[in-house]
Amino acid sequence: MLGRNILAKQTCLIGFLDDVYEAYGFYEELKYFTDAVRRFEISAIDELHNQKTTYETLLSSANEAEDVVQKERSYAISYIKRR
Numbered sequence: 001m002l003g004r005n006i007l008a009k010q011t012c013l014i015g016f017l018d019d020v021y022e023a024y025g026f027y028e029e030l031k032y033f034t035d036a037v038r039r040f041e042i043s044a045i046d047e048l049h050n051q052k053t054t055y056e057t058l059l060s061s062a063n064e065a066e067d068v069v070q071k072e073r074s075y076a077i078s079y080i081k082r083r
Contacts, residue, residue, distance in 0.1 A: 006065045013061055
């Protein structure tokens, strides 16, 4: 059950990120956003302007999934952050 909830949240987030890239982002801003997502660090938020909330949501979602999965003694979420 927990796995389905995590998958549903991540799937919705991916759709939302797709919309951010297609409809709401400017090229220069999206370069910084893409770099921040690749680094996956909270410190990268200082470089963002319009995508701060989106980036915070992405980090929050990944951290929430990590907390849930660690309770189940699975450590696969760390691979998401490395990619």
